[in-house]
Amino acid sequence: MSIFASLDAAPNDPIFHLTDLFNQDTDPRKVNLGVGVYQDDNGRVPLLKSVEKVQKQMADDPDPWTYLPMRGWEPFNEAAQELVFGADSEPVASGRVATIQSLSGTGALLLGADLYRHQIDSDAPMIASDPTWANHHSLFRYAGYRTGSYRYYDADAQDIDVEGMFADIRAAEPGTVVLLHACCHNPTGYDLGPEHWGPLAELLAERGLMPFIDLAYEGFSRGLVEDAGMVRAFAAAGLSFFVASSFSKNMAMYGGRTGAIHAVCADADEAARVKSQLARTVRSLYSNAPFQGATIAATILTDPDLRAGWEEEVTTMRTRITDMRAALLAALVAAGVEDMGFITRQAGMFSFSGLSRDEMIRLREEYHVYGLDTGRICMAALNSRNVEYVASAIAAVHRG
Numbered sequence: 001m002s003i004f005a006s007l008d009a010a011p012n013d014p015i016f017h018l019t020d021l022f023n024q025d026t027d028p029r030k031v032n033l034g035v036g037v038y039q040d041d042n043g044r045v046p047l048l049k050s051v052e053k054v055q056k057q058m059a060d061d062p063d064p065w066t067y068l069p070m071r072g073w074e075p076f077n078e079a080a081q082e083l084v085f086g087a088d089s090e091p092v093a094s095g096r097v098a099t100i101q102s103l104s105g106t107g108a109l110l111l112g113a114d115l116y117r118h119q120i121d122s123d124a125p126m127i128a129s130d131p132t133w134a135n136h137h138s139l140f141r142y143a144g145y146r147t148g149s150y151r152y153y154d155a156d157a158q159d160i161d162v163e164g165m166f167a168d169i170r171a172a173e174p175g176t177v178v179l180l181h182a183c184c185h186n187p188t189g190y191d192l193g194p195e196h197w198g199p200l201a202e203l204l205a206e207r208g209l210m211p212f213i214d215l216a217y218e219g220f221s222r223g224l225v226e227d228a229g230m231v232r233a234f235a236a237a238g239l240s241f242f243v244a245s246s247f248s249k250n251m252a253m254y255g256g257r258t259g260a261i262h263a264v265c266a267d268a269d270e271a272a273r274v275k276s277q278l279a280r281t282v283r284s285l286y287s288n289a290p291f292q293g294a295t296i297a298a299t300i301l302t303d304p305d306l307r308a309g310w311e312e313e314v315t316t317m318r319t320r321i322t323d324m325r326a327a328l329l330a331a332l333v334a335a336g337v338e339d340m341g342f343i344t345r346q347a348g349m350f351s352f353s354g355l356s357r358d359e360m361i362r363l364r365e366e367y368h369v370y371g372l373d374t375g376r377i378c379m380a381a382l383n384s385r386n387v388e389y390v391a392s393a394i395a396a397v398h399r400g
Helices: 014-024 049-060 074-085 104-120 134-142 162-170 194-207 226-236 268-285 292-302 304-334 341-345 357-367 387-397
Strands: 097-103 126-130 147-151 177-181 210-215 241-246 258-264 350-352 376-378
Touching: 049 292, 049 304, 074 097, 074 226, 074 241, 074 258, 074 292, 097 104, 097 268, 104 134, 104 210, 104 241, 104 258, 104 268, 126 134, 126 162, 134 147, 134 177, 147 162, 162 194, 194 226, 210 226, 258 268, 258 292, 292 304, 304 341, 304 387, 357 387
Parallel strands: 126 147, 126 177, 177 210, 210 241
Antiparallel strands: 097 258, 241 258, 350 376
16 A cells, blocks of 8 residues: 555645636636736736846856855845845844845745744744735644734725734734734735834734734835835834745746745844854755846846836836726726725735625636635736726626
8 A cells, every 4th residue: 555545635725726727717708816916918927127137137148056055145135135124224234134035925934934933932823814815824834833813804894903903913922923914915905004003013012922024015005115114113113023025026026936034133143143043944944045036136126227127117017906906996886886995995916805705606607707715806917908897797796
């Protein structure tokens, strides 16, 4: 008998399974609003001009693909740190941020989770917003955590339950990892505002909790600087915490797996020790990080002309998503749907549409519009050719 005979098949990932169903669908009207990637108005994942220029430079003057250090490519680490915290910020200037390259934002989350559990608090639980990106719970459980939730989305108010959120965080046991979305909350699209960051930082410090900020969509809500506002506010408040940052979305390098884990520490000596432990964690998990994506990102971030061009491209992507929100709302109103005005109050790639599971199934089976059963749809997958069809399909299934 095979030693693998006792294994059951793993359940399908809901997002990737949805994409499989979409790919098998032969209806020409089909629209995939499930997958979380930015698409242009032609329905394609773009190759950013800034990225393309660096790729051509690398092809014209190739370097051997040697192993990077365990901490990753240092020019990338420095550039990523400055993007998140600000080049002239006190945490960067004082050297109290430990940054190493990771396998995109997901890898950054796992590195921080692993370090905290095995080196700091072996019994700490993790709590995340209800709802949150499903993989948050999966990867923290894989790292050995007990996971739970704090209140976040208020379906009746179509907004954040701030009072419930703060109450649940206040009730968490000391040492608990509190996972927070910096911007473009996935899946709801509802973000905490600047007026919440200070009181939240005070609460986290008072209760002895460990903040872990997921910054996956920097630049897709209000701007590159603005979207790092929570991170900078927590650093200014003197908190110690983790940040997971990613270049998958804002450089459209999804397959490049390019990201960083940042640990904000008390001083430079502490940061050096934390960085050494993060590097050792990398060595234990996957040895070292990939070369190409970090090289592209660092080159763009440190070359003034490339940086300016990239920032314009980020603005273009952010503006298109905002425009698609407005276009969908206008088309919904024209189709007779009067109760979805909240769509334009949300931010980022995703919207909690308020549609029920049964309505999402009808969208998929009758109209070939694919979104998650939770009601999450990807605004970045809408374009000028499909937005009216999507609106008409929602109008046909929505009970109001």
